[in-house]
Amino acid sequence: MKIAIISDIHSNYLVFKKAYEDALSKDVDLFLFLGDYVTDGFDANKILDIIRSSNCYAINGNRELSLIEYRKNKDARWDKYLQFRSMKYGYESLNQENLEYLQSLPIYKILNIASKKVCISHSTPYNVRGDVSSDSFEVFDKLIEDYNCDVYLFGHEHKCYYTEYKEKIFINAGSIGLPTDGLPFKYGILTIDGDVKYEKIGIAYDYDELESYYKNSDYYKEATIWCSLLLMTMKSGENHPQYFMDYVCTKAKKENIDISYAIPDELFINSYKEYYNLCH
Numbered sequence: 001m002k003i004a005i006i007s008d009i010h011s012n013y014l015v016f017k018k019a020y021e022d023a024l025s026k027d028v029d030l031f032l033f034l035g036d037y038v039t040d041g042f043d044a045n046k047i048l049d050i051i052r053s054s055n056c057y058a059i060n061g062n063r064e065l066s067l068i069e070y071r072k073n074k075d076a077r078w079d080k081y082l083q084f085r086s087m088k089y090g091y092e093s094l095n096q097e098n099l100e101y102l103q104s105l106p107i108y109k110i111l112n113i114a115s116k117k118v119c120i121s122h123s124t125p126y127n128v129r130g131d132v133s134s135d136s137f138e139v140f141d142k143l144i145e146d147y148n149c150d151v152y153l154f155g156h157e158h159k160c161y162y163t164e165y166k167e168k169i170f171i172n173a174g175s176i177g178l179p180t181d182g183l184p185f186k187y188g189i190l191t192i193d194g195d196v197k198y199e200k201i202g203i204a205y206d207y208d209e210l211e212s213y214y215k216n217s218d219y220y221k222e223a224t225i226w227c228s229l230l231l232m233t234m235k236s237g238e239n240h241p242q243y244f245m246d247y248v249c250t251k252a253k254k255e256n257i258d259i260s261y262a263i264p265d266e267l268f269i270n271s272y273k274e275y276y277n278l279c280h
């Protein structure tokens with residue numbers, strides 16, 4: 001049984017499609033999609049249409065949960081602040097059918113695949129927003145105690161790893177949309193046939209093509225700062241959105257600006273100008 005593991009697409013339709021076709025060309029039997037399909041772009045419907053038409057199991061990540069939460073309780077900040085423009089665009093770009101599909105997904109699943117017990121979750125079955133890295137042994141111990149699976153598959157970190165611990169396997173397939181552990185974009189193929197084998201697959205993509213795909217979109221016009229940070233990540237494999245947010249927090253502290261509710265637009269714009277100059 002050959003299984004493709006794809007996580008953290010973040011609406012990057014071009015690279016996702018290339019990875020999906022690459023997996024099909026390698027004759028995979030099944031896809032496991034580990035969440036964060038949506039937001040950070042404009043083509044999530046196309047991605048979700050492919051996912052829904054594939055032979056797969058899918059679970060939700062934190063981005064899906066944020067949109068589902070917004071659907072229930074509209075957050076006024078999403079209308080008001082530049083900081084939230086990208087999320088709002090991501091929400092509004094989804095059709096009802098796909099929103100309902102996301103709402104139907106669980107946050108984890110225990111699967112029996114070719115006589116192996118496999119747990120899939122975006123972060124952990126306990127929390128879609130937790131941090132699990134290659135040496136999170138306390139988390140691994142709890143997962144073994146609670147689920148006793150042979151293989152645990154994670155997304156969320158955008159950093160791939162493979163760890164064997166107490167005769168169990170813990171894998172993060174990395175991110176196919178926004179890798180932060182360097183380029184290329186990544187997914188994985190798990191083969192279960194008595195034994196378990198894992199292969200990390202890198203997908204290279206021409207940056208100029210990605211840049212024009214994003215920069216010619218309404219999404220770019222609407223959420224220019226955020227999209228520019230995403231492009232910096234696609235070019236370098238570094239976590240620019242996170243570094244930028246750290247930069248904003250430091251600047252806010254220095255200038256005594258309260259950002260606990262939202263980042264004022266002026267601070268968001270000025271921080272971006274400074275951050276961009278530091279990086280170029």
Ligand SMILES: [Fe+2]
Pocket residue numbers: 008010036061156157158
């Ligand atoms: Fe993610």
